[in-house]
Amino acid sequence: MPDFAIPEDVRPEDGYVGRRMPRIEDRSLLRGEGGFVDDVPVKKGTLHAAFVRSPHAHAEVVAIDASAALAMPGVFAVVTGADMAAETDPMIVGFENPIDYYGLAVDKVRYVGEPVVAVAATDRYRAEDAADLIRVTYNVLPAVVDPVTACEPDAPKLHPRSDSNCVSKRHFVHGEPDRAFAEAECTTELTIRYPRNSITPMETYAAVVEANSETGGFDVLSNFQGPFSVHTVMALALRLRTAALRHRSPKNSGGSFGSKLVIFPYIVVLCVLARKARRPVKWIEDRLEHLSASSVAPNRVTKVEAAYTKDGTVTGLRLTHWDDHGAYLRAPMPAPIYRMHGVSTNGYGIRHLEVTNHIVSTNKCPTGAVRGFGGPQLYFAVERMMQRIAVLTGQDPLDLIRKNLITADMFPYKAVAGSLLDSGDYHRTVDETVEQGDLAALKRKRDAARAEGRLYGIGYAACVEPSQSNMGYISTVKTGRERERAGPKDGAVASVTVAVDALGSVNVIGDSVPQGQGHQTALAQIVADQLGLTPDDVVVALDTDTAKDGWSIAAGNYSCRFAPASASAAHQAATRVREKMARIAAANLNVPADNVEFTDGNIHAANNPDNAIPFYRIGGLAHWSPSSLPDDVEPGIRETAMWNAPELTPTTAKDEINTSLAYGFGFDFCGVEVDPDTGVVTVDRYVSAHDCGTILNPGLAEGQIRGSWASAYGATFLEEFCYEEDGTFRSGTFAEYLVPTAAELPDIRLVHPTPHPSPYTRLGAKGIAEGNQYTTPVCIANAVADALGIADIRLPLRPARVLEWLQGEEPPPSAAVAPDEAAGEPARPTIDGSGEMQVPATPEQVWALLLDPERMARIVPGCERLEAAGDNSFAGTVVLGAGPVKGRFEARIDLTDLERPHRARLVGAADGPLGSSRGSGAFELAAQDGGTLVRYRYSVELSGKVAAVGGRMIRGAARQLIDRFLRALVREAGGEATDTPPRGLAGRLRRLAGGRT
Amino acid sequence: MKPAPFDYVRPESIEEAVAALAEHGDEARVLAGGQSLMPMLNMRLVRPEILVDINRIPGLAGIDDEGDCIAIGGAVTQGDLADWPDLAATLPVVADALPHVGHFQTRNRGTVCGSLCHADPSSELPLCLALLDGGIELRSARGVRTVSADEFQQGILTTAKAPDELAVRARLPKARQGERFAFREFHLRHGDFAIVAVAARRAGDAVSLAVGGVADRPEVCHWESLPDDAVDDALNDLAWALGGSDDIHATARHRRQLVRHLGRQAIAATAGNRAAA
C-alpha cells in the first residue's frame, strides 16, 4: 500500500508541519471513491428539481401557467415566486436596502437565467420535460447593464422600493485627502473597468433537501461553503428556529473558489419545493444554469486619482467605485468591496485616502464570492496607477513601488483605512524576488527584443494579501449611527475538536468545509505534531453537521480562512488535549506536568525518555478509569477550541476597519510580448513570490499559488461573462466562457521569499490562496502597457481588443469590393439588415399578400399556424432554427403606420423554450419594371438560451431565416427566387480573383 | 441538461438506415459520433422524434483509396482517419487540419462525415472539403447522388442533404503531383473552433485559399496566378469581401486581420514546403 506510507523524508525530528506531505484526501479521490453530494445515496422516492428560467434581462411576469406540467405523470409540485412570497420572508442582507429577494422571481425577472418556477419530478429528465411545459408570459422592459449608466436618473429601475439603482452609497475620508490633493506637486487620474468573471468550479451546486416533521424544519445536504452566518439568513427566510434547519456538507466538494456560498437561495427554494411535494428533493445544477445564474464577482468601474510628488512619492489617493452586483444583493454582498476597504492603500505608506462606494443593481446575474473577493478590482486600479505615475515621472515602475512601500520597521502597521498589517518585510521580499527571478536577465531580454522592433514589455505588481476575514467588516457599509443601533460585530470564530478514544486513536473534526485544499492533511500534520504521533494516527473528518458539530457564524471556507484560523483552532484544541494528557501522564510518571513530552506514540519525562507511558494507555485511562485520573481532570478526552483573535475589532466611528487578521505580501513581475499581426499577448516569463508566513505544507501551498495563477490567467486573457447592452447573456457554455487549459497556460517561476510569520495566528501561518488573483491581472496589464506605451488597458486581453490598441487605420478594400459588400457588422446586440428585392407582382398584389394570414403562413419559415389577431395583427406558431437546431415559438406580428400599398412598419415577438426574440422592421413597395421593388430593413434581438449558447452562429442563422422568408415571398408572388447570399458571395470571390475561375 | 425524449433505432445495414430515414423524414436525426449532436440534444436545442444510430453499420467503416479520391465511410471517426497510415501522403491538408478538430477524445468518436454534415462554419473538415472540392455521397430510399462541396455546404448548420438521406461517404481528391498545401488556424484555446482557419493549395501558378470562421460557410477563392507582390492586396480584398461579424471572442476587424495574416502565411508556405508525394 505505497500510497499510505509517509515518505522517509517527511519524518523529521522537528515535526510534520512545514513538510511536503502527500495528501490523505487522495486515497479515496484517486480510486473514484470520493463522497460528493451527488455520490451520497438518497432515499428511494427522492424527487429531482429543475427550474424554468428567464429568457429576458428585465420583464414583468404577467402570468404563469403550470397546468400542463402538473398534469404530467411523475411531476409532484411546482413552486413560483408567489409561493415564495407567501411562504418565506425576503432573504436579508447586512444592511437596510430596497431589494426583496426570494430566490425565485416575484412579479419581475431581472436577469437572463433568473429562476422563475421550480418543479419537482421523479427524475431530472422528467423535471426538465415539465419545465418545458410551463408557460410564463412576460412583458419585456428596458434593461441596464452598465453600473455607471445604471446610476443615472433616467436609467431603467430594477427595484420598485428605490428610485435609484444605486442601492448604497458611502463616502469615506481617511486622513486629509483634500489637502493632499490641493497641495500635491502632481495629480493624475485613470478609469478602470474590471470585467465580470468567476472561477466556475468543476462540481456545480448540489443539494438534497428533506422536510423534518420533528423540528418543523428541514434537513439539508449541500455543498454550501459558508460563511455559516448565511445559515441564519436561510433559517429566517424559511421562518424557522435556526436549529430547525439542519445543514450537512459531505466529505468532498468539487472546488468552489467562493462560488458555493450563494447556493443558499436555491436551498431556500428547494425547502419550499420539498414541503409542497412532501418528498425529499435533490437538485444538481447543470453547467448552463451555473454559467448564467449562479454567482460571479462584481464587475467594477473605478476612477482612481493620485496625488504625488515630482519624484513619485504618492501622498493621496481617491477611489470612486461603481460596484456592479447585478440584479439582487445576496448575503454577504456587497462584502468584497468592504473586505478590501482597510487595504485600499495596498502596501504603500499613503496616509490620505478618499473612497466613494456605489453599490449598483443592474440586469445581470447577481454576485457572490469569488477567489480574490474584491482584491482583483481594487489592486488593478491601484497598481495600474503606480505604473502610470512611474511613466509620468519618468522612472522605472519598480523604483516607484519600492519608494512607496512601507518599511520593515513600521510593522505592525496601521493602514490609513484601518487594516493592521501584522508582519512582513516588503522590500526584502521584492529584493529576493528580483534576485531569484533574475529580473536583470529579463530586462536585457526586453532591451534586445525592442532593439529588433518587437513589442516587449515588463510589468510589476505588489499586493497585500488579507486572510481570515473579520466578521464585522461588512458593517462598514452602514453609517456609524446604524452600526451603533445594530450592536457590535467583529471577530471570526473558528472551531476544531480533537478527541482521543479509549485505544488512543485520535479523531479531529472541524468547521473548515474544504473544497480540495487538503485541510485533512494539514490538520493531521498539526495535531500529530502536538501529540507526538504521525499524521496517519490522526483521522480527520471534515464533513459537517450543524446539529452536532462545533461551529459558529464564521465557519466555512473563504477568504483564506484555513491557514490562520482553522490551523490555529486545531493547534489550540490539540494543545488542550496535550495538556490534559500530560497531567494524567505526569501523575503516572511522577513528574510535573510541564516536564512531560510526547514523542513517537509515547508520553515521557522530558529529561528521561525511559520514564514513559504509551500514548494509548493515557487514552485508555481517561475512558476506562475516570477514578484514576487526577482530581480536577474530567473523564474522556475531547477538546473543542473556539478560536478567535482579539485584533479583529469592530469598525471604528471613523470608519476604520481591520478587515482581516493576517496579511501576507505578494510580488510578481513578468515579461510579455505582443504579436502585432494577431494581437496575441504571450507571457514570456512570469515570476511570483508570496510571503504567507509559516507554510503548513509546501505541496498544498504551491498548489494554491499555481491554481490561483491559472484562474487569474483566465481572468486576464479569456474569462468574461458577456452581456449585450440590452442584457442579453452571451457566455452560456464552456465553449463561450473560456477556461484556460494545459495547452495555453504558461508556467510560472515560484520564488520562495523569507517568511515573516504572523504574530497573531498560533502557527504564524497566513492565507496563500488568493495572491495571484490580485497580482496577475494587473502585472500582465502593466507589462502590456509597457510594451505598447498606452494607459488604458482593459481585460480580458482578447487579441481582437489588443489589435485595436496597436493598429491604426485598417487598410480599406480596393474598388473590386463594393462598399456595401464590405460587410463586417459592428458589435450591436441586435441583428440588423436591409436590402431590396424585385418581386414579380404589383405593389397592390404584394400588399394583399403581406396582409393575408393564409398566404403569409406559406411564406414565414416554419409556420405551423397563423391567424389574424385583430386589425393588422397576426398570431401563430412557427418552428424556427438553423439546420437541426429548431424550436417552436409562439409569434405575434403587428403592422403599424400602414400606407397602402406603399409602406408599413412591423413589430414582432416570438417566445419559446429556446428563447425569446423581439424584432421590428419596415418595408416600402414601389412599382418597377412591371413588378414591385421591395425595400426592407429589420432589426432583431434574441435572448434566452439560444443567445447564451449559440452566440457564435446566431447572426448567420438569423440572416439565413430572413433570406428564406424573402425567397418564399418572391415565390409566393409567382417569381423565381434569386441566389442565396453564399452564392452571391461566391460570385464576389470570383470577381476578386479576376473572373478567371 | 438532459435530452427531450426520443425513440431510438440501431440499423445494421445502410438499407435499414435509409428505410428508417425514409419513414421518419425530418423527425429523424442520424446519430454518428454524436460529438456535435449530443451537446445539442442535451441542451434541448434539437428535439428529434427518433435517433438513427449508424455506428454499427459495417459498410460505413472503411477508408478506401479509389485512385483519384480517398473515400471515407460515414462512420469513420476523425481518430481513425488521423491514424490512417496513408493520410499524410494522400491528403496532406487533412493531416494538418485534423489535430485541430476538437481533442483526441472527441476525435475518438466524432466522425468525418458527421462533421461535414454538421456544417459548422468554423470547423476544419468542411474547410478541407471546400478547398479540395470534394463530394458527399448521399443515399436514400430514392437512390444515390453525389453532391459537390460547393453545393453541399449551404450555410450555418445547413447542407443540401435531404432529411431522408444518409451521408454514406465523403470523397476527398488526393493530392496530385506538384500540388502543395498548407493549413493555418487561429484559436483562443487549443481544440476550440477556429476564429479563422485557412487552407491553401498551390498547383503551378494557381493558388486556392479556403477560409473558415468568417462567412456562413467555408469559402474558397481561386487565383489562376497570384504573384508575391499581389498577395497582400488580394487577401485584403478577400478579407473585406467575406464579411464576418463580431462575437464575444473576436471582432469582424480581427477576423479580417487574421484572413490577411494567416492567408499570407499559408500561401507563402505552399510556395516553400510540403510538396505532395
Next chain:
Amino acid sequence: MKRLNRDGRYPVRFTLNGMPEEGFAEPRMLLTDFLRQEIGATGTHVACEHGVCGACTIRVGGKAVRACLMLAVQADGAGIETIEGLTEPDGSLGPLQQAFHENFALQCGFCTPGFLMTLSEYLEKNPDPTVEEIKVALSGNLCRCTGYHEIINASLDAAKAQRERRRQQD
C-alpha cells in the same frame, strides 16, 4: 431492427472494468447517468454535459471518450473502463494514480477521473511523451484547482513508471 420506444426501459449490458454489469435505460439516458445512477459507479463525474470539460472521460472499447456524449443504449455490449478500474488488484494505487498522489496533481478531485482516463489511453499510444505533447493531450480536460503544472509532472512520472514496469515485464 428493433425500435426502442421513448417511454420504455431497455436492458443495457456491458463489462465495467472487466466485470459484467447490467441495468435498464430509457433511450435518452446518458451513459454518465447510467453509470452513476443505475450501476452506482460514481467515480465518473459530470461537470458540463456538453463535451467540453472532459470530467466524464471514460474508455469505451479502449478509446477515451466523453461519457456525457454517449447514450447508455449505445454502450450495450461494450467494454468500459473507468477510474475505479485503475486501482491494482491488491487495492493499491496504480502507476497513474500513484504519480498523481506524489505530485499533488489533484485538489478537489472532481476533474481527476477524466484526466486519469484520458492519460490511461494516451500513455498507451504515446508511452514517452514530451511536455508539449502532454499539454496538448490534456487540453480537452479542464481543471480549476491545480493550474495543471503538477498534472503535467504527474503525467510524465506515470509515463516513466509505466515504461519501467513494461521493461520489467518484458
